[in-house]
Amino acid sequence: MQPLLCNLTSSASERILELQEKIGDSEFDRDLLQIKEKIASGSFGDLYRGTYLDVDVAIKLLKTGHASNDSKVQFLQEIMILRSVNHENVIRFYGACTKxxxxLILTEYMAxxxxxxxxxxxxxTLELSxxxxxxxxxxxxxxxxxxxxxxxxxLKSANVLVGDGQVVKIADFSVARQRSQEGDMTAETGTYRWxxxxxxxxxxxxxxxDVFSFAIVLWELVTLKVPYESLTPLQAALSVRQGLRLVIPSSVHPRLSKLIQWCWGENPHTRPVFSEITAELEDILLTFQVASRSKGSH
Incomplete structure (x- = not known):
């Protein structure tokens, strides 16, 4: 039994070294970093606000008490993903320190x-627009x-950050994965309500x-309620498993209501992809703006 355990640990340490080598060049001068107040606490890491060269930054620190090899691998994988992305609706990566x-991981700070x-x-109270x-x-x-x-x-509302002018960015890639990496994914990962x-x-x-999780976030946006607020997270998961879904109020825009239902369909293959979701949302917005303008001109 022992050798197997040994192999697992050594393969995790090898993976750590391999990831550290790939990350190598995103190190920064830690002495120029000022860590200020704690913003949030996660299972593996704590999030702080700070400054680096007078720029506001968010700092994610791996909890030393939790620094098992697995959590280090997860932290390094998050850095690998953050380094590879660049989009106005995804949190911006500034650097990492793994030596x-x-x-720790430095990203932009969202006020x-x-x-x-x-x-x-x-x-x-949120306007439709x-x-x-x-x-x-x-x-x-x-x-x-x-x-x-x-x-x-x-994907959940707590992992979407809000900036100036209500710009939103997706954050927290601690359990994100490259699709080609794993083959089929079966691990129960995420947060029950989403x-x-x-x-x-x-x-x-x-x-x-992710599309299913997006449907729950969209439901939160239109209702301003916590999903399944009267249920425990486990009860929420069990009811989703049995095919139950959240109630969409009749006051919700009919096309939005339809989109939510499409996104949380039982069969993953019939759910839309995000390019279709974006197109539908943009069309609803355009229609709404045109209608508002014509109302305003009367």
Whole structure:
């Protein structure tokens, strides 16, 4: 039994070295980094606000207490993905430090916090045009990731950050994967209230699991409610597994309502891809703007 364990550990250490070598050149001068207040705490890492050369940055630190080889591999994989992406609706990567004991990732700092807090903690009422603009931003960011074979695997409102002028960016790639890497994915990854049925059921899944999660975020945008708020996360997952879905209020724009249902369909193959979602959202927005203008001119 022992040798197998040994192999697993050594293969993880080898993977760490291999990833560190690939990342090599994104190191920065740690002495110029100022770490300020903690913004959030995750299972593997804590998020801080800070400055680097007078620029506001977000700093993700791997918790040393959790620094098993597996969590190091996960952290390094996140850096690899962040380094490879460049899109206005995806968080911008500034650098990483993996040579010292405390691994860290530097990304841009988003002053508006995350979309979950924006929707659920500020008693906002959102105009249809703003709902659509936020949804389009998320959809474009996700489309870009999917075009680059990246599956996010934990899309939820807490992982969407809000910046100036309500620009939104997708963040937290700690469980994201390149599609070509793994073959079939079956690991139960993500957050129950946003998780696709095929993931809950440990079936093999692909990028369409992100589309299901997007449907839940869209539902949050139109209702300003926490998904399945009267259920525990596990109860929520079990009801999704049984085919139950959230109730869409009749006041929701009929085309948006239809889009949500299309995205959270049981069969992943019949769900749309993000380019189709973006096109539909942009068309709803255009129609709405034209209607508003003609109302205004009477």
């Amino acid at each position: 010292r004991r405390n691994y 508006g916090g995350n979309l979950y807090d924006f929707l659920h903690k500020q008693n906002n 703003l709902i659509l603009r936020i949804a389009i931003g998320i959809s474009k960011g996700m489309d870009y990731l999917h075009q680059n074979n990246i599956i996010h695997r934990d 998780m696709a049925p095929e993931v809950i059921n440990h079936k093999s899944y692909d990028h369409k699991a």
